Each structure stands twice: as structure tokens, then as C-alpha cells.
Amino acid sequence: MFGLLRHLFKLQFLFVVVAVFAGIYHVEIRQVLRQYSDLYLNTAGLEEAIPVKFQxxxxxxxxxxxxxxxxxxxxxxxxxxxxxxxxxxxxxxxxxxxxxxxxxxxxxxxxxxxxxxxxxxxxxxxxxxxxxxxxxxxxxxxxxxxxxxxxxxxxxxxxxxxxxxxxxxxxxxxxxxxxxxxxxxQVEELRSRYPGCNIEWSESTGTRVWCTNSSGDGKERSWAGHPRKLYSRGNKSFQCACVPEQELDEIDASGKAAIGDAMLKPYDNCAPRAQECFYRV
Structure with missing residues (x-):
């Protein structure tokens, strides 16, 4: 009888020890996960995958x-x-x-x-x-x-x-x-492909736009281009863009730029291959 009691007491003691260590282990695991959760949360796409209790x-x-x-x-x-x-x-x-x-x-x-x-x-x-x-x-x-x-x-x-x-x-x-x-x-790609024009205004001639080998970003390139009105998506106003010679025929026929859904239109009263155009607002 006493032997059975001693055996049960040992089992109970063992369960207590296991429970204590399990609790400590659980706490340590939670602490480690919390320690590194900031790193995980700063990784794109993983934020929603981490359980809330570990964030x-x-x-x-x-x-x-x-x-x-x-x-x-x-x-x-x-x-x-x-x-x-x-x-x-x-x-x-x-x-x-x-x-x-x-x-x-x-x-x-x-x-x-x-x-x-x-x-x-x-x-x-x-x-x-x-x-x-x-x-x-x-x-x-x-x-x-x-x-x-x-x-x-x-x-x-x-x-x-x-x-x-x-x-x-x-x-x-x-x-x-x-x-x-x-x-x-898309705007950055458009500006790279179709650099901006040089622009000046005078009371006598109105607005003048023209293209050179460095118009737009100031960087030298092998072509000057021809002025066209550039309309970006959802924008009723336009910017002047210099279009390469080899793209003019296709663009003037379709009105579409080679990137996205931007539109390129010729200036009124301006020759198709002119390198400068004049207009009044």
C-alpha cells in the first residue's frame, strides 16, 4: 500500500516538473517570437501571415x-x-x-x-x-x-x-x-521615352514649343524629336513632348503612345515634321 502511494507521489511530482518546464518553454518561445516579430512585420507580404498573438x-x-x-x-x-x-x-x-x-x-x-x-x-x-x-x-x-x-x-x-x-x-x-x-x-517611363519640349511665351507669338537634342531633361541624346501634345491618363490638360522621328507615323495615326494609355496629339497649324510649334491658349 505504502509502495503504491510512493509511486503515485513520484508520478505527481514528475507531472509538476514537466508542467513547470513546459510553461517556461512556452514563455521563452513567446518571448523569442515577440523579439523577432518586428523583423517579420517589416518584410513585405508577411504581415497578415503572422498570428496576432505573436505580433x-x-x-x-x-x-x-x-x-x-x-x-x-x-x-x-x-x-x-x-x-x-x-x-x-x-x-x-x-x-x-x-x-x-x-x-x-x-x-x-x-x-x-x-x-x-x-x-x-x-x-x-x-x-x-x-x-x-x-x-x-x-x-x-x-x-x-x-x-x-x-x-x-x-x-x-x-x-x-x-x-x-x-x-x-x-x-x-x-x-x-x-x-x-x-x-x-508610367509617367516616368513616358518622360524617359518622350522628353519634354523647350517652352517660351511672348505676347506677340504666344507659346512656342520646340525640341532639341537636350530638351526635357538636359541630357544629350542622338535625336531631337518633334513636338506633340501628351495627355496622361485621366488628365484633360497636356504637356509638350518630343517624339522620335521613327514613331511619328504610327502615333499620328493612332494617337496612342507606346506606353500605357497616354495619348499623343499633333499641334494645330503645325507641320507634321516641324521641330517647333506655336499656339495660343
């Missing part, structure tokens, strides 16, 4: 507000719903410093507008009404913070829900950002 922290607006640098507290700010520790930039973000406006909140719009006087939590991070170039500018700001400061987690609200998942608003922002980036890339 960095989630903050409510009230919680984020506490990280203001006062009484030894760290300095946090949010941009596009991502929270960063900017404590080492205290000379910029500390009390009374130029960027202290951003501390403890998400004021994404102000990164573009430069408005540092009034903070409205209802509109301060509402970025969908910004211009495409502004959306790209915000993405560049976020890249800057990821590179120079410490990512701490997500702000619950417009961009992330209470489980840390991207909201429908966040997905819409990413869609608009992608469109803006594609549009910018």
Missing part, C-alpha cells in the same frame, strides 16, 4: 497618448496605423520641439499638409482624399520610420481592428497607393 503590441488611441515622453516615458507616434518608438529622436519629438505635434497620435495627414496647429481625431488620419503623389509621399515617410526607428505595433482604429487585422479602409488605401505608384512609374 507586436496593439494600442488604443488612449493608450498611445500615454507615450508622450513625459516623466521618463518613451515617445511613440503612429503613421498609417503603425506605431513607432521615436524616443531616440527626442530633439525633434520632445516637448516644445518641432515634431512634438505627432507624438501620441496618428496625424498622417499633417505629414502632407504641414498643418501642426489643430488636431481633429476624426480627420487626422483620413488619407483617402489625398492626391496620388501625397499617398506615395506618406508611404515614403513610413519607410523612413521603419528604417530609422523601432516598430512597436498597430493602432486600433481606422487602419487596424481590435485583433490587429487590416480594415477595409486599410485595403482601400493600399489599392489607391498601388494605383498611384503605377501611374507615377
Amino acid at each position: 507586436a503590441g496593439l494600442f488604443t488611441p488612449a493608450e498611445l497618448l500615454q507615450f508622450d515622453g513625459e516623466d521618463g516615458r518613451p515617445i511613440y507616434l503612429a503613421l498609417l496605423g503603425s506605431v513607432f518608438d521615436v524616443s531616440r529622436g527626442i530633439k525633434h519629438y520632445g516637448t516644445g520641439c518641432s515634431y512634438n505635434f505627432f507624438v501620441g497620435r496618428d496625424a498622417s495627414v499633417s505629414f502632407i499638409s504641414g498643418e501642426f496647429e489643430n488636431y481633429d481625431p476624426e480627420t487626422a488620419d483620413d488619407v483617402l482624399t489625398l492626391k496620388p503623389d501625397d499617398l506615395i509621399g506618406l508611404a515614403n515617410w513610413r519607410d523612413f520610420y521603419e528604417k530609422d526607428y523601432v516598430y512597436k505595433g498597430k493602432l486600433i482604429g481606422r487602419f487596424y481592428d481590435e485583433q490587429g487585422n487590416p480594415t477595409a479602409y486599410h485595403h482601400k488605401y493600399l489599392e489607391l497607393l498601388l494605383l498611384a505608384q503605377e501611374s507615377k512609374k
Whole structure:
């Protein structure tokens, strides 16, 4: 009987030891995963694949507000719903410093507008009404913070829900950002293929546009080109572009540029092979 009790006691003790070590192991695993989660979250495409419990922290607006640098507290700010520790930039973000406006909140719009006087939590991070170039500018700001400061987690609200998942608003922002980036890339390709014209205005002749071997970007090339009106996607106004001789016939027939859905049109009252044209607005 006593032998059986001693045996049961040993088994119970063994279970306790295993449970303790299992708990420690579980805690250590969680700590390691948290330690490296910032690195994973900074890798494109992996953010949504990591379970929320292993990601960095989630903050409510009230919680984020506490990280203001006062009484030894760290300095946090949010941009596009991502929270960063900017404590080492205290000379910029500390009390009374130029960027202290951003501390403890998400004021994404102000990164573009430069408005540092009034903070409205209802509109301060509402970025969908910004211009495409502004959306790209915000993405560049976020890249800057990821590179120079410490990512701490997500702000619950417009961009992330209470489980840390991207909201429908966040997905819409990413869609608009992608469109803006594609549009910018197309514009850059168009400018490279069809450099800008030289332009001058006088009261007597109106606007004069002409092409040379270095018009547009100032870099020498082997051809001068001929002036055409360049209309980019969704834009009613035009820019003057210099088109290579070998592309003129096809472009003048179709009106389409060789890149994207841009349009190239000849100037009124200007010879098809002229290297300068005049027009009045």
C-alpha cells in the first residue's frame, strides 16, 4: 500500500516538473517570437501571415497618448496605423520641439499638409482624399520610420481592428497607393521615352514649343524629336513632348503612345515634321 502511494507521489511530482518546464518553454518561445516579430512585420507580404498573438503590441488611441515622453516615458507616434518608438529622436519629438505635434497620435495627414496647429481625431488620419503623389509621399515617410526607428505595433482604429487585422479602409488605401505608384512609374517611363519640349511665351507669338537634342531633361541624346501634345491618363490638360522621328507615323495615326494609355496629339497649324510649334491658349 505504502509502495503504491510512493509511486503515485513520484508520478505527481514528475507531472509538476514537466508542467513547470513546459510553461517556461512556452514563455521563452513567446518571448523569442515577440523579439523577432518586428523583423517579420517589416518584410513585405508577411504581415497578415503572422498570428496576432505573436505580433507586436496593439494600442488604443488612449493608450498611445500615454507615450508622450513625459516623466521618463518613451515617445511613440503612429503613421498609417503603425506605431513607432521615436524616443531616440527626442530633439525633434520632445516637448516644445518641432515634431512634438505627432507624438501620441496618428496625424498622417499633417505629414502632407504641414498643418501642426489643430488636431481633429476624426480627420487626422483620413488619407483617402489625398492626391496620388501625397499617398506615395506618406508611404515614403513610413519607410523612413521603419528604417530609422523601432516598430512597436498597430493602432486600433481606422487602419487596424481590435485583433490587429487590416480594415477595409486599410485595403482601400493600399489599392489607391498601388494605383498611384503605377501611374507615377508610367509617367516616368513616358518622360524617359518622350522628353519634354523647350517652352517660351511672348505676347506677340504666344507659346512656342520646340525640341532639341537636350530638351526635357538636359541630357544629350542622338535625336531631337518633334513636338506633340501628351495627355496622361485621366488628365484633360497636356504637356509638350518630343517624339522620335521613327514613331511619328504610327502615333499620328493612332494617337496612342507606346506606353500605357497616354495619348499623343499633333499641334494645330503645325507641320507634321516641324521641330517647333506655336499656339495660343
